[in-house]
Amino acid sequence: MLEIVVKTENWERHVRVSAEELAGLVRRIGGDGDRFLVVQRIPDLPDVFAQVWHKAGGDYTLEYRDGAADRHFQTLVDGPEVVIAAITGWAREEAGWDGGLAWSLLDMGPVQVPPLDLDEDERTELEKRVREVLVGGYASRAELAEIAEEYLVTKDRRPVSREQAQALADRLWLERVAEQATWKGKTDPERLTRAFTALQDAGITARENFTCCRSCGQSEIGGEGGHDARGFVYFHTQCTDSAAAGHGLMLLYGGFDGSSETTAVIGHEVVAALEAVGLHAEWDHDPARAITITPLDWRRRLVG
Numbered sequence: 001m002l003e004i005v006v007k008t009e010n011w012e013r014h015v016r017v018s019a020e021e022l023a024g025l026v027r028r029i030g031g032d033g034d035r036f037l038v039v040q041r042i043p044d045l046p047d048v049f050a051q052v053w054h055k056a057g058g059d060y061t062l063e064y065r066d067g068a069a070d071r072h073f074q075t076l077v078d079g080p081e082v083v084i085a086a087i088t089g090w091a092r093e094e095a096g097w098d099g100g101l102a103w104s105l106l107d108m109g110p111v112q113v114p115p116l117d118l119d120e121d122e123r124t125e126l127e128k129r130v131r132e133v134l135v136g137g138y139a140s141r142a143e144l145a146e147i148a149e150e151y152l153v154t155k156d157r158r159p160v161s162r163e164q165a166q167a168l169a170d171r172l173w174l175e176r177v178a179e180q181a182t183w184k185g186k187t188d189p190e191r192l193t194r195a196f197t198a199l200q201d202a203g204i205t206a207r208e209n210f211t212c213c214r215s216c217g218q219s220e221i222g223g224e225g226g227h228d229a230r231g232f233v234y235f236h237t238q239c240t241d242s243a244a245a246g247h248g249l250m251l252l253y254g255g256f257d258g259s260s261e262t263t264a265v266i267g268h269e270v271v272a273a274l275e276a277v278g279l280h281a282e283w284d285h286d287p288a289r290a291i292t293i294t295p296l297d298w299r300r301r302l303v304g
Contacts, residue, residue, distance in 0.1 A: 002091045003042040003080060005304055010034050013130060016042070022091070023084045024230030030056035039087055042143055043177050044304020046170040050085050050090045064090060070106040075101045113163045118152075122159070126151055130169060134176050135244040136237070137189060137300025138209040144169035173302070178303050189300035191277040192249075192293070199273050204266060209233040214238075217252060231255040231266035233291075238249070254287075263287035 006014040006025055010033050014025065022039075027053070029035055036053040050064040060083050065072040077083055082101070088095025099244060110181035130148050135141045139147070160168075196206035204223035211217040211237050221232045233253040235243075243249040253270050255262025264287040271291060273283045283291045 002088070004091045005040045005042060006043065007040075008034060009036050012140045019088050022088060023080075026052060026084050027080045028085065030054050039091065040304050041091070042304060043180070043302040044173075045177065046167075046174070047140065050087050052087065055081075056264055062086060062101075063106070065112070069110060069190060070105070072106045072108050073103040074106050075103045077101070111122070111163070113167045114161075116160065116168070118159060122152060126160070127168070127172065130172055130209055132244060134172055134302075135300075136240040137297070137298075137302060138237075138240065138245070140304055141166075141169055141173050144173065151243075165276075177264060180299065183299055183301070187299040187301065188279065188297045191279055192274075194280065195270075195273040195277045196233070198276070199270060202273075203228055203230045203268065204269060205229045205232040205234075207232075209237055209240050210234040211236050214252060222256065225256065228257060233264060233266065233270045243293075243296055243298045246298070248292050248296050249298075251291040251293065253291060260287045 001016045001018055002022060002086075004022075004054065006017055008014075008025065008029070017025070029037060035050060035055055036050040038049055039205055040049050045067075047065050047067050048070075050062070052063070054063040056162060059076045059078050060080065061074065061076055063072065063074045074196050086101065118126065120148060126148060127182065129151050130144055133147055134144060136210075142209055145162070145166040147165075148168045149160050149162055152159050170262075193208065196208060199206040205221060207221065207224060210224075211220055211234075217234055217236045221234055225232060231254055235249055235251050239250045251270060253263065254265050255266050264285065265287070267283060267287055271283055274281045274293060279293050280295065281291050281293055283289065
């Protein structure tokens with residue numbers, strides 16, 4: 001698998017695709033509403049990407065950016081195979097992947113972002129909230145920037161511009177990327193994902209960071225399962241915040257038939273799946289009580 005995220009014009013998002021899947025996505029573009037794709041590495045880094053645009057019957061416009069505005073290049077090619085080879089090489093960070101193509105520099109111009117005009121308390125409060133979401137590990141850079149832009153907004157004041165918010169989000173994102181580069185081996189959130197994948201395969205709808213709260217989760221989880229789903233397990237964003245703060249993770253679960261008997265069965269299966277991947281679950285076997293994973297070292301790797 002390639003350590004990339006591919007986003008398409010029609011709002012598809014493909015994470016860690018194979019080289020063959022990437023090739024299929026490139027060959028597919030060209031029709032109305034599906035003429036470009038953007039490729040980002042995992043973890044996503046500010047202003048580092050490759051992208052291609054194509055209209056059926058025409059050339060392919062291939063671009064890549066390597067950070068700064070003066071490192072944004074473009075070339076035109078007449079077929080998908082050259083594009084596939086180039087983007088695959090870029091994704092693998094192969095030496096010389098860009099060779100043999102006639103690249104031209106795109107002048108994007110300098111970007112000037114004025115410093116934040118916030119007092120110390122506001123700055124501290126804003127950075128604290130953005131870091132909380134960042135450590136949770138589910139937000140993209142764009143989502144972090146949106147949080148930074150909107151967090152201090154009042155009826156009469158919008159103190160953080162979109163550009164300032166993006167700059168703040170990118171700075172904190174890069175700090176986290178540097179921090180996670182020191183992590184070794186599997187993390188607890190990766191073990192949790194393995195357990196949820198196993199539960200999903202066993203007919204239990206399993207969702208991470210699902211909805212904003214318990215009320216929304218309970219009302220929406222039924223729409224997530226297939227016709228053969230026996231029950232569900234999930235945690236919402238408030239649970240994620242708690243886990244990121246070091247307080248363990250609460251899991252909500254149940255059976256789609258509404259019975260306490262089925263809920264208890266689902267609870268036992270959830271605990272077994274967690275223990276199978278090395279996570280400790282606290283549960284008193286009461287179907288009316290949540291399952292808690294504790295202790296839990298919440299180090300979720302960023303994607304983008």
